Amino acid sequence: MTTDDYRRALATAIREYETLGQQRQDIDKRLAEVMQTIGTLSRLCGLVPTVPIGLTDACRLVVRGAGVPVTPADVRQRLQAIGFDLSKYANDLAAIHTILKRLNDSGELRFLPRGTDPGKHAYMWNHGPNVVALGSDIAAFMRDANLEREAMRAHEERELPPPAITRKTTRVTKRSKP
Numbered sequence: 001m002t003t004d005d006y007r008r009a010l011a012t013a014i015r016e017y018e019t020l021g022q023q024r025q026d027i028d029k030r031l032a033e034v035m036q037t038i039g040t041l042s043r044l045c046g047l048v049p050t051v052p053i054g055l056t057d058a059c060r061l062v063v064r065g066a067g068v069p070v071t072p073a074d075v076r077q078r079l080q081a082i083g084f085d086l087s088k089y090a091n092d093l094a095a096i097h098t099i100l101k102r103l104n105d106s107g108e109l110r111f112l113p114r115g116t117d118p119g120k121h122a123y124m125w126n127h128g129p130n131v132v133a134l135g136s137d138i139a140a141f142m143r144d145a146n147l148e149r150e151a152m153r154a155h156e157e158r159e160l161p162p163p164a165i166t167r168k169t170t171r172v173t174k175r176s177k178p
Helices: 003-044 055-066 072-081 092-105 136-157
Strands: 109-112 122-125
Touching (some): 055 122, 072 092, 092 109
Antiparallel strands (some): 109 122
């Protein structure tokens, strides 16, 4: 195999990695949606879940499944909607605030300040890229491959006729001698 073969294989592996990462995010979102559906339907059927879920995991589930920024009050409302028992907490909203702040500190959530009203801030699931340690050679290769893909995509999208060649004329003026 030649170096070009290895480069093509590396580019293919990078594309697959990026595709799998997107699929993982899509699957996580769908799992959260299905979990909310199961919780709601179980409650409507009068069933009690056999595996209790903690408040932290329930908050993760609600925020991840929301897909939009949610306030702590929204989280409480969604937890109640899926049948999560908040009655064991003396101040359920304070517990939710604490958990959301901790999840934000750990990088799982992103804090979104909302204007000048301090009570209206929100949180959103942090869909940031997964960090992978890459050497400088691989990072440079990825940049070059991305630039190459973008150039190919731009060329495919724009099949315009070549621009007409225009003649540039220059004007020559005589200078008088002093």
